Amino acid sequence: MSSITTPIRLEFEVRAGRDLTRFLAGIAEGRFFGRRCPSCRKVYVPPRGGCPACAVAMAEEVAVADTGTVTTFCIVNVPFAGQAVKPPYAYAGVLLDGSDIPFAHLVYGLPVAEVRSGLRVRADWAAERRPTMETILGFRPTGEPDAPPSVWKAHV
């Protein structure tokens, strides 16, 4: 005998913490919200238990726009198991207006070759809004002029 097969199956519950629960409730209402670190003043979206850089608990709740700027991005050309979107597609860091930490999501509505740092985008909301990340389908260009590098350079 050279091998044995012993199938294992365990089922787990995924339960968001306090901040993420609050964030997902906002998503169901079509709104983004973050939290500001009392020490470095940065706004995190989604909010987390605290600021990982300063290691202090977050305080103030901050409403954040559903528009933002592409910071960095990658074009996915390679198919893989479980892929939800047909390649090629763009996956980008989006710095929502009023936040300080980019938010990763799909960017579409333009040829992938035209996706670039500084591109201005707006969240594309699903018709049915539920407390899940799928309620944000992705981000589309707003048509505004590109944001200058001063906006996104620190995040590349």
Next chain:
Amino acid sequence: MRDVAVLSFAETPGGIRDADETEMLFEVIGAAIADSGLTRRQIGFTVSGSCDFVVGRPFSFVTALDAAGAWPPIAESHVEMDGAWALHEAWVHLQTGEVDAALIYAFGRSSLGPLRDVLTLQLDPYLVAPLRPDALAVARLQARALIDAGRAGEADFPGDDEPLAEDGAAAMVIAAGELAARGRAWIRGIDHRIEAQSLGARDLTRSPSTKQAAARAGAFARPVDHAELHTPFRHQGIILREALGLETAHTAAAPIMVAGLARVGHAARAILDGRAGRALAHATSGPCLQQNLVCVLEAA
């Protein structure tokens, strides 16, 4: 040996359900550091204990690092074990003289998954785990052996509500040298020993590894006036008290990955509060008390 003091300890209250691991850890790490009187910059080593199988997510300990303040970069380590073993690693690190203070933390969210079946995966993967005895069944083998040996009664047989699934986190700060100047609870000895993985190769009614770890930690040199035992199942208190020569002890079963570190924390608190001059803490890991750690603490 370098004298090492437990400066502070903090743990989440029981019954937490709504917090994720990072949120739990922000509370306890913040409290432990504040109570230690040290600054984060004075802490030269950070080590955590947790298990990805408990929460059902890979690299959960990396997410938890958010709460440790890992910027600028810190010297950090992790054990896939109860936080008591993280404490042991930190204590060894302090013995090297390279650092003078360490932060130890642990977390477990067993409410997310089937804890009884998760624990099955720590059994021998060829001959035992494929039979899928869950943690309760394995513990009942031990309890039955203890009852058959006349050392326990039917009332000690594990009930359907065991093992206890509870979420929680804990954090501790230890220090040596000048940073321990304020220290009032000192680790006099700490040691851990492990037994065979095969359940059939062991006398499940005895815990020679606990006895050996205790001896090497200096536990038998003088009596202790406070003892904290980690007993995932109630009947295990009988086995542990016998191995340690104790008539009474405080026991705790949960949270998994945290309870062992918390035993050391409670023993240290007994000293800090003036309730004890010499205390013993025990932590266990693995099925049927397979691996055991003993820590002896004293007031200055």
